[in-house]
Structure formats: structure tokens, C-alpha cells
Amino acid sequence: MTIKLGVPSKGRLMDKTFDWFGKRGVSLARTGSDREYAGAVEGVEGVELVLLSAGEIPRELASGRIHLGVTGTDLVREKLPRWEQQLEEVAPLGFGQADLILAVPSCWVDVETLDDLDAAASAFRANHGFRLRVATKYHRLVREYLQHNGVADYQLVDSQGATEGVVKNETAEAIADITSTGETLRANHLKILGDGPILKSQATLWRSRVATYSDPDRKVLSALLDKLR
Ligand SMILES: Nc1ncnc2c1ncn2[C@@H]1O[C@H](COP(=O)(O)OP(=O)(O)OP(=O)(O)O)[C@@H](O)[C@H]1O
Numbered sequence: 001m002t003i004k005l006g007v008p009s010k011g012r013l014m015d016k017t018f019d020w021f022g023k024r025g026v027s028l029a030r031t032g033s034d035r036e037y038a039g040a041v042e043g044v045e046g047v048e049l050v051l052l053s054a055g056e057i058p059r060e061l062a063s064g065r066i067h068l069g070v071t072g073t074d075l076v077r078e079k080l081p082r083w084e085q086q087l088e089e090v091a092p093l094g095f096g097q098a099d100l101i102l103a104v105p106s107c108w109v110d111v112e113t114l115d116d117l118d119a120a121a122s123a124f125r126a127n128h129g130f131r132l133r134v135a136t137k138y139h140r141l142v143r144e145y146l147q148h149n150g151v152a153d154y155q156l157v158d159s160q161g162a163t164e165g166v167v168k169n170e171t172a173e174a175i176a177d178i179t180s181t182g183e184t185l186r187a188n189h190l191k192i193l194g195d196g197p198i199l200k201s202q203a204t205l206w207r208s209r210v211a212t213y214s215d216p217d218r219k220v221l222s223a224l225l226d227k228l229r
């Protein structure tokens with residue numbers, strides 16, 4: 001038996017995860033060709049590297065197909081409504097910091113807060129005959145946040161990438177997405193509503209509470225976590 005460790009298969013999250021483990025004496029590497037999703041672990045026995053999409057890691061942990069996984073807090077909270085029952089947070093990794101925010105066109109001078117958005121949404125519906133559209137891939141988190149803050153006159157529009165572009169493309173009036181430097185928002189003439197972020201996220205190491213652990217697995221896990229902590 002082995003402990004399965006799920007790590008993002010590409011991009012900045014993969015590179016920084018490899019660095020973070022490497023600094024703690026556990027070397028993770030992609031093997032095979034550039035396009036092959038195969039990996040190797042050195043520095044600890046009995047651990048298998050599974051390369052996955054960052055967005056799939058929460059569900060793989062929740063189903064117990066992997067024992068450990070690295071992904072953002074945002075993706076865990078979005079995909080797993082009862083995440084605390086299914087996952088244990090082992091360690092925040094200190095990278096991949098980003099805020100989930102709501103943004104509107106910079107030219108909406110009267111809209112700076114959620115209250116303003118609520119008023120603008122009512123006016124929008126009266127003027128246009130349909131609800132103001134908020135584009136996002138974080139459906140659950142945004143719906144909960146807006147409900148909690150009493151904003152009801154809106155509709156969510158799904159956007160799985162390049163979300164800041166939807167306002168220019170006239171498929172939505174507002175967006176909810178992750179930002180770190182704010183450059184993408186500025187470049188697309190959007191401004192963040194001033195009530196603080198919906199959620200602050202960072203890359204985190206998680207352990208599945210529902211995966212099966214044999215006695216040898218428990219030994220491997222404890223040796224690995226000793227190195228990492
Ligand atoms: N600009 C950013 N700065 C820091 N972290 C970010 C940034 N954009 C996204 N992230 C974080 O990286 C993680 C992965 O993001 P995302 O879901 O966009 O993955 P992806 O690279 O599109 O991968 P995949 O589509 O394979 O799931 C998320 O936890 C997210 O918060």
C-alpha cells in the first residue's frame with residue numbers, strides 16, 4: 001500500500017509545491033515526456049505522486065482516492081460544502097495567496113460597496129428587464145456571500161476562465177474572481193467593491209479524513225508529515 005499525494009499538474013502551483021516539498025527533503029518531480037502526467041517521489045518511501053488539476057483535488061480527497069493533496073483554500077471551500085468533515089488542514093504553504101473578490105466596471109462611480117451594488121442591481125432590473133449578471137466559477141461561495149449580505153437582484157453566469165473579459169464582451173455586468181496583484185482587474189477597467197474579500201485563499205496541504213489507511217500507510221504518513229512539519 002502507498003500514500004497517494006495529489007499535486008497540481010501544471011503552472012505556478014505545481015512549481016511552488018515542488019519547491020516547498022524539496023526544501024523539506026522530499027523531492028517531487030514530473031517524469032516522462034513534457035505531456036505525460038507521471039511523477040516520482042524521492043526522500044521518503046511509500047509515497048506515490050498523483051498529478052491532478054487543482055480544481056479536482058478537493059473531490060479526490062473527499063472521495064478518499066488520494067490521502068494527501070495540495071490545492072487552494074478557495075477550491076476546497078467552493079467544491080466541498082462540508083469540507084471540515086472530509087478534510088483536515090495539515091499546513092498552509094505560504095504561496096498561492098489570492099483574494100476572491102467582487103468587481104464592477106471602474107466607470108460605475110456610484111458603486112463602491114455591496115449596498116451600492118444592491119441598489120444598482122434593483123435599478124438595473126427596472127431599466128433592462130433582466131437581473132444584473134455576475135460572472136464567476138465560484139458559484140457556491142458567491143451565492144452564499146451575496147445572500148448573507150442581502151443582495152438578491154442578480155443572476156450568476158458561469159465563467160471558467162478569462163472572467164475579467166466578460167464585462168467588455170457584454171455577457172455580464174460584474175465579476176467574482178481570484179486576484180493577487182490586481183493587474184488583470186486594472187487592465188480590464190474593473191474595480192473591487194470595498195467591503196473586503198469574499199475569501200482569502202492560499203495553497204494548503206490537506207489530508208483526507210475518509211481515505212483508508214492501513215497500518216503501514218499510517219507509518220508512511222507519519223514519517224512524511226514529520227519531515228514536512
Ligand atoms: N493570480 C493568482 N495568484 C495566486 N494564486 C492564484 C492566482 N490565480 C489562481 N490562483 C490560485 O491557484 C489555484 C488554482 O487556480 P485555478 O483553478 O485557476 O487553476 P488552473 O491553473 O486553472 O488549473 P486547473 O484548470 O487545472 O484546475 C487556486 O487555488 C487559486 O486560488
Ligand SMILES: O=P(O)(O)OC[C@H]1O[C@H](OP(=O)(O)OP(=O)(O)O)[C@H](O)[C@@H]1O
Pocket residue numbers: 160161162163164177178179180181182183184185
Ligand atoms: O490579480 P492578478 O495578479 O492579475 O491575477 C488574477 C488572475 O489570475 C487568475 O487567472 P489565471 O492566470 O489562473 O488564468 P484563468 O483566468 O484562466 O483562471 C485569476 O483568475 C485572474 O484572472
